[in-house]
Amino acid sequence: MCGFAGIASASVNEKIDKRIVHKMSELLYHRGPDDSGFYFDPGIGIGHRRLSIIDVSGGNQPLSNEDRSVWVSFNGEIYNFQELKNRLISLGHQFKTNCDTEVIVHSYEEWGLESFSFFNGMFAFALWDCNKRRLLLVRDRLGVKPLYWAKLNNKLLFSSEVKSILAVPGFEKRMSLSALSSYLTFRQAVWDLSFFKGVNKVLPGHYLIFQGGDLQIKKYYELPVNDGSEDLGEQYYLDLVTDLLRKSIKRRMISDVPLGAFLSGGLDSSILVALMSELNREKVQTFSIGYEEDDYNEEDFARQVSNHCSTDHHQLTLKNEDYVNTWTRLIRQKDAPLSIPHEVALYQLSLDLKNHVTVVLSGEGADELFGGYGRVQRSPMDWKKISLLRKILTPRLSRFLASKLPNDSFLSQLGCEDHLSHFFKVYNWVPFEEKWGLFSKDTLDALDHDSRTIRIFEEIFSKTNHIDPYDRILHVFEKIHLSCLLDRLDMMSMAASVEARVPFVDDHELVEAVIKIPFHYKMRWKSNFHKLLATYYSSFKASEWLDTNKYILRNIGLSLLPKGIATRKKLGFPTPLDAWLRNGLKDYAKEILLDDVSLSRGIFSKVGIVNLLESNQKIPYDFYGKKIWMLLNIELMAREFFDN
Numbered sequence: 275m276c277g278f279a280g281i282a283s284a285s286v287n288e289k290i291d292k293r294i295v296h297k298m299s300e301l302l303y304h305r306g307p308d309d310s311g312f313y314f315d316p317g318i319g320i321g322h323r324r325l326s327i328i329d330v331s332g333g334n335q336p337l338s339n340e341d342r343s344v345w346v347s348f349n350g351e352i353y354n355f356q357e358l359k360n361r362l363i364s365l366g367h368q369f370k371t372n373c374d375t376e377v378i379v380h381s382y383e384e385w386g387l388e389s390f391s392f393f394n395g396m397f398a399f400a401l402w403d404c405n406k407r408r409l410l411l412v413r414d415r416l417g418v419k420p421l422y423w424a425k426l427n428n429k430l431l432f433s434s435e436v437k438s439i440l441a442v443p444g445f446e447k448r449m450s451l452s453a454l455s456s457y458l459t460f461r462q463a464v465w466d467l468s469f470f471k472g473v474n475k476v477l478p479g480h481y482l483i484f485q486g487g488d489l490q491i492k493k494y495y496e497l498p499v500n501d502g503s504e505d506l507g508e509q510y511y512l513d514l515v516t517d518l519l520r521k522s523i524k525r526r527m528i529s530d531v532p533l534g535a536f537l538s539g540g541l542d543s544s545i546l547v548a549l550m551s552e553l554n555r556e557k558v559q560t561f562s563i564g565y566e567e568d569d570y571n572e573e574d575f576a577r578q579v580s581n582h583c584s585t586d587h588h589q590l591t592l593k594n595e596d597y598v599n600t601w602t603r604l605i606r607q608k609d610a611p612l613s614i615p616h617e618v619a620l621y622q623l624s625l626d627l628k629n630h631v632t633v634v635l636s637g638e639g640a641d642e643l644f645g646g647y648g649r650v651q652r653s654p655m656d657w658k659k660i661s662l663l664r665k666i667l668t669p670r671l672s673r674f675l676a677s678k679l680p681n682d683s684f685l686s687q688l689g690c691e692d693h694l695s696h697f698f699k700v701y702n703w704v705p706f707e708e709k710w711g712l713f714s715k716d717t718l719d720a721l722d723h724d725s726r727t728i729r730i731f732e733e734i735f736s737k738t739n740h741i742d743p744y745d746r747i748l749h750v751f752e753k754i755h756l757s758c759l760l761d762r763l764d765m766m767s768m769a770a771s772v773e774a775r776v777p778f779v780d781d782h783e784l785v786e787a788v789i790k791i792p793f794h795y796k797m798r799w800k801s802n803f804h805k806l807l808a809t810y811y812s813s814f815k816a817s818e819w820l821d822t823n824k825y826i827l828r829n830i831g832l833s834l835l836p837k838g839i840a841t842r843k844k845l846g847f848p849t850p851l852d853a854w855l856r857n858g859l860k861d862y863a864k865e866i867l868l869d870d871v872s873l874s875r876g877i878f879s880k881v882g883i884v885n886l887l888e889s890n891q892k893i894p895y896d897f898y899g900k901k902i903w904m905l906l907n908i909e910l911m912a913r914e915f916f917d918n
Contacts, residue, residue, distance in 0.1 A: 276305060276306045276322060276323055276324045276325055276335065276347075276348065276349045276350075276434075277302035277304075277305030277306050277322075277323045277349055277433075277434040277435065277768070278299075278302070278320060278321065278322045278323070278335075278336075278347035278348070278349060278399075278400055278433070278434055279295070279298035279299055279301075279302060279320075279321050279432065279433035279434065279435075279438035279439075280295055280298070280318065280319050280320035280321060280347070280400060280431075280432055280433075281294065281295060281298075281318075281319050281429050281430070281431055281432075281442070282317060282318050282319075282402075282409040282429065282430045282432070282484050283317045283318070283428060283429050283430075284428040284429070284486060284487030285317060285428060285487075286316055286317040286407045286486070287316050287317065288316060288317055289314075289316060290314060290317070290318060290319030291319075292312070292314060292319065294319075294441075294442060294443065295312065295314070295319040295320070295321045296312070296321060297441055298321055298433060298438035298439075298441055298442065299312070299321025299322065299323060299438070301435070301437045301438050301441055302321075302323045302433070302434060302435060302437075302438060303323060304607075304768060304769055304770070304771055305323050305325065305349070305434060305435070305768045305771070306322070306323025306324040306325045306771075307323070307325065307771050308324050308325055309323075309324040309334055310322060310323055310324065311324070311334050311335050311336055312336070313336040313345050313347070313402070315402070315404065317407060318402050318409065320336050320345070320347045320400055320402065321347075322335040322336050322347045325632070325771055325773060335347050335348060335375060336402075337371070337373075337375050337376055337379065338379060339379040339380060339383055340367075340368055340370075342404070343403070343404045343405050344379045344382055344383060344401065344402070344403055344404070345379070345401070345402045345404070346375060346378045346379050346382075346399050346400065346401045346402075347399060347400045348374075348375045348378060348397065348398075348399040349397065349398045349399065349419050349421075349434050350395060350396045350397035350398060350399070350414065350418070350419045351374060351395045351396055351397070351526075351773075351775065352374040352375075352377055352378070352393050352394065352395045352397060353374075353394050353395040353525040353526065353528070353780075353781070354392075354393070354394040354395070354525075355373075355374035355377040358377045358381060358392060358393075359376075359377055359380075362377070362380045362381065362384060365384060367380040367383070367384070374395075377393075378393075378399060378401065379401070381393075382401060382403075387410075387481070387492075387494070390412055390481060390494045390495075391494055391495065393414075394525075394781060394782065394783070395414065395780055395781075396414050396418035396419050396775070396776070396780040397412070397413070397414045397418075397419055398411075398412065398413045398414065398419035398420060398421035398434065398476070399411075399412050400432060406485065407485065407486070408483060408484070408485040409430065409432075409482075409483070409484040409485070410481055410482070410483060410484075411423060411432055411476050411481060411482040411484075412476070412481040412482075413476040413477065413478055413479070413480060413481070414478065414479075414780065415478055415479045415495045415497070415782050415785075416478050416479075416497070416639075416752075416756065416757075416760070416779050416780065416782070416785065417475075417477070417478030417479075417756075417757045417760055417761075418760050418764070418776060418779065418780045419434075419764065420434055420435065420475070420761060420764055420765075421433075421434060421475065421476040422434075422435070422436050422439060422468060422473055422474065422475055422476070423439075423473075423474055423476060423482060424439050424445065424472050424473045424474065425472070425489070426442060426444055426445050427444070428487060430484045430489065431445070435609060435765075436468055436469075436470060436473050436609035436610070437609050439470075439473055440470065440473075440609070440915075445472075446472075447470060447915055447916060448470065448471040448472070449469060449470065449471065449912065449915075449916065450463065450467060450468065450469055450470060450471045451717060451720050451721055451877070452467060452721065452724075452726050452727065453467040453468060453469045453470075454469065454877070454908060455709065455713075455717075455721050455724055455727065456724075456727045457469075457611055457613075457904070457908070458703065458704040458709050458712075458904055458905075458908075459698075459702045459703060459704055459705070459706060459709060459724075459727075460701075460702070460703070460727075460754065460755075460758070461613045461614060461703055461758050461904075462613055462757065462758035462761065463610070464727055464730060464754055464757075465477065465727075465730045465754075468609075468610070469609065469610045469611070469911070470609070470915075476491075477491075477493075478495075478497075478757065479493055479494060479495030479496065479497070480492065480493050480494070481494060495782075497749070497752060497753060497785075497789075498786055498789055498790075499738055499741050499745060499746075499749050499789065500741060500742065500745040500748075500749075500789055500790055500791075500792070500793070501740070501741055502741070502742065503790050503792075505792050508795060508826075508829075511791050511795055511826055512826060512829055512830060514787060515784075515787070515788065515791075515826055515827070515830060516830050516833075518781070518783060518784040518787055519545075519549065519777065519778070519784060519830075520549055520552075520553070521781075521784075522777040522778075522781040522783075522784050523546065523549050523550055523553065523635070523777045524553050525777075525781070526635055526775045526777045526780075527550065527553060527554065527635075529632075529633045531631075531632040531633060532559070532630065532631040532632055532633070533559075533631055533632075533633040533634070533635070534558065534559035534560060534561060534627060534630060534631040534633070534634050534635075535547050535550055535558060535559070535560050535561070535585075535634060535635040535636070536560075536561055536562070536623070536634055536635070536636045536637070536774075537560035537561060537562050537576050537579060537580065537585070537587070538562055538572050538575070538576060538637075539562065539572040539573075539574070539575025539576035539577075539578065539579055539839065540572070540575070540637070540842075540844065541640075541824060541827060541828060541831050541839070541840065541842070541844070542637030542638075542640035542641070542646075542778070542827070543579075543636070543637040544579045544831065544834075544835050544839050544840075545637070545827065545830060545831050545834060545835065546635055546636075546637045546777065546778075547560055547579060547580075547583050547585060548579070548582075548583050548831075548834040548835055549834070550635065551583040551584065551585065557584060557585055557586045558583065558585045558586070559585065559586045559587075559588070559627075559630055559631055560576070560579075560580055560583075560585040560586070560587045560588070561587075561588045561589075561590070561623055561626065561627040561630075561634070562576040562587070562588075562589055562590070562623070563589070563590040563591070563592055563619045563620075563622065563623040563626075564589070564590075564591055564592070565591070565592055565594075565619075565849070565850055566591060566592075566593060566594065573589055573591075575839060575842065576589065577589075578836060578838070578839060579835065579836075579839055582835060582836055582839075588626065588627065588630065590622065590623055590626050592618070592619050592622055594854065596618075596622065597618050597619075600618050600621065600622065601618055601910070602910050602914065604617065604618060604621055604766070604769070605907065605910050605911050605914055606914045606915075607765070607769050608762075608765045608766075608769075609915075610911065611904065611907035611908055611910075611911050612762075612907055613758050613759075613761070613762050614762065614849075615849035615900065615903055616849055617762050617766055619849070620762065620763070620766040620767070621766040621769055621770065624766055624767045624769065624770035624772045624774075625770045627770075627772065628770050628771060628772050631772075632771075632772060632773060633772070633773045633774075633775065634767065634772055634773070634774050634775070635774075635775050635776075635777060636763055636774050636775065636776050637776075637778060638759050638760060638763050638776045638778065638779065639756055639759070639760070639776055639778040639779030640778045640824065640827060641751075641824070641844070642748070642751045642752050642755055642756045642759075642779070643748075643752065643778060643779065643785065643788045643789070644788065644796050644823075644824040644825075644826060644827045645748065645793070645796035645797040645823050645824055645825075646823055646824050646844060647751065647755075647823075648797060648813065648816075648817025648818055648821065648823045649700070649813055649814045649817045650697075650700050650701045650747065650751075650813070651744070651747050651748060651751065651797065651823075652744075652797060652813035652816065652817050652821070653696065653697065653700045653701075653747065653813045654693075654742075654743035654744050654746075654747060655808065655813050655816070656684040656687060656696070656700070656812055656813050657687075657690070657693055657696045657743065658743075659684060659809070660684065660685075660687050660688055660690060660696065663685075663688060664688065667688070672688040672689060673688070673689045675688050676688040676689035677689070683812060684811070684812035684813070687699050687700070687812075693735065693743065693746075694731060694732060694735045697731070697735075697747065697750070698731075700813070700814070701750075703897070703900060703901065703904065704901050704904065706723075706724065708886075710723065711879075711882050711885070712878050712879060712882040712883060712886065712905075713877065713878060713879060713882070714876050714877060714878060714879045715879075716876055717876070717877050717878070730754075731750070731754075734749070734750055734753060734754075735750075738750075742793060744793040744797075745793055748789075748793070748796075749789075752785075752789075756779065760776065760779070763776070791826065794825075795825055795826045796823075796824065796825060796826060797821055797822070797823050797824075797825060798821060798822050798825040799820060799821045799822075800820060800821060800822060804820040804821065805820070807820055808820045808821070818843050818844070823844070828840050828841060854899070859899075859902075859903075860887070860902065862906075863887065863902045863905070863906055864887055866906060866909055866910075867883050867887070867905055867906065867909060868880065868883060868884070868887075871913070871917070872909050872912075875912060877908075878905075883905070886901065886902070886905075887902065
């Protein structure tokens with residue numbers, strides 16, 4: 275696990291300022307404290323920071339092929355590198371290290387741009403082809419590893435983190451209003467956005483070519499959809515997923531440094547730990563964190579799993595003052611607002627486990643693949659009922675009824691005109707209409723009512739119009755929601771110089787197999803009676819009451835774990851925000867959000883902010899607290915990056 279940054283010029287003869295590249299690299303020290311390296315040639319400069327995981331004594335980067343015509347700086351892990359290495363040796367290639375990085379340069383020599391599709395793992399890398407004077411920026415299929423780029427005059431700037439790009443002289447720091455608005459609704463800057471205007475992500479499954487000043491973005495991988503494949507039966511899928519998951523975990527336990535696992539006591543991390551314990555002769559080291567408030571602490575569940583699997587368990591309790599003291603620092607570290615309140619806890623836990631291990635496995639991604647967010651992923655049930663009612667009712671009557679009915683009733687969604695508008699109604703943190711009421715007129719005009727973000731979702735929905743609505747929603751979660759979780763995991767773990775691996779989603783063979791599983795094996799009604807009863811309720815109320823989410827995964831869990839763990843409801847890393855609001859956080863929010871500095875930015879309307887702070891919304895799962903928390907994140911970020 276590493277970090278890299280650099281500059282490429284449109285002029286192949288231009289010398290890159292080494293001092294700037296050194297500075298860009300220094301800002302990534304946390305991603306690779308073990309070693310550093312640089313490569314300079316006319317037209318290119320690359321800096322690398324290394325966290326040594328495989329071939330600790332060798333594999334320093336940037337790394338080249340035999341004749342030094344191809345150079346690479348790599349962040350991630352290629353888990354099938356040994357198989358590829360053996361194949362390349364048989365084709366005449368000579369290796370000088372035992373690390374996975376070298377496989378990239380030889381694969382590129384042998385197969386060119388097609389080589390990226392051969393890699394199984396999580397990766398982002400910069401590859402310089404000396405002969406063609408061409409830079410390639412490549413990102414893994416699902417976007418586990420981050421990679422950013424920006425143009426400045428005739429140069430391309432690139433880095434594992436935005437901070438390196440911001441440090442380049444002449445690059446103007448400006449907040450992206452589209453990203454900010456996207457964040458309030460979806461917790462992240464969706465698609466290729468960052469929170470800084472002009473800084474973009476390389477999208478998952480894509481690569482960028484920069485040559486002679488010309489920039490091209492191309493796709494090498496498209497996440498598949500479930501197109502209604504033949505149902506092969508429950509036992510077949512149980513055996514298939516168990517086998518593929520076990521293989522994925524085994525590969526991700528390859529390490530030359532100590533390794534452990536996050537253990538929340540939830541289903542996903544518990545299955546992960548159970549299979550790791552089966553595969554490992556020594557005790558697996560596991561790590562969990564909770565809050566002082568008992569209602570937000572999963573320690574007992576984590577302990578149950580630890581005892582069952584005989585792990586060496588470490589438990590950390592996060593105090594409220596530790597949270598507040600770390601919050602702003604992490605915004606600076608992440609170059610972005612925090613996406614969920616639990617990020618602070620994740621960082622603190624990563625700091626603690628760094629005393630014991632360097633690599634940690636995480637259960638991230640299982641909810642997106644197997645159907646763990648029932649309140650939204652069940653929502654096509656609501657849309658079907660609404661579609662039928664809208665054929666009977668007039669549009670005017672539909673809108674009237676929707677405005678008068680409680681938000682937790684599916685009938686409140688009667689105003690939705692199509693599946694996409696219905697999805698936006700049920701999948702949000704701050705609903706579009708409420709968010710637009712917070713913004714100033716100038717911000718609304720600049721955003722054009724989120725037209726850019728909405729177009730992204732329109733394109734996804736258009737391309738999936740032919741598949742089952744339930745699978746369509748899962749696909750959206752895999753394309754959009756997952757990237758938010760993977761980004762926070764990478765940033766918080768790497769801030770502590772820890773490599774986090776995600777066996778559920780960084781193995782594309784497993785991902786593709788799970789996608790093809792029929793939906794009723796992911797979410798299943800408890801009985802036909804429960805299915806009938808769901809007719810009268812919204813997906814928000816019916817989920818995990820009338821159905822079983824992650825059905826296949828829970829059945830795998832029943833064979834590996836105590837029943838109480840395999841069948842328990844998802845808690846979802848809650849944070850006691852509402853309790854904190856009652857104990858001073860709300861006063862802090864008023865002080866920050868309504869002072870002259872904040873209001874002078876002109877992003878938000880004072881009236882809109884006041885109305886939200888005084889509304890005392892009563893919504894479950896801390897949604898009201900999260901809205902205020904997100905606004906605080908935006909202002910704290912602005913102060914960190916634009917007022918200093």
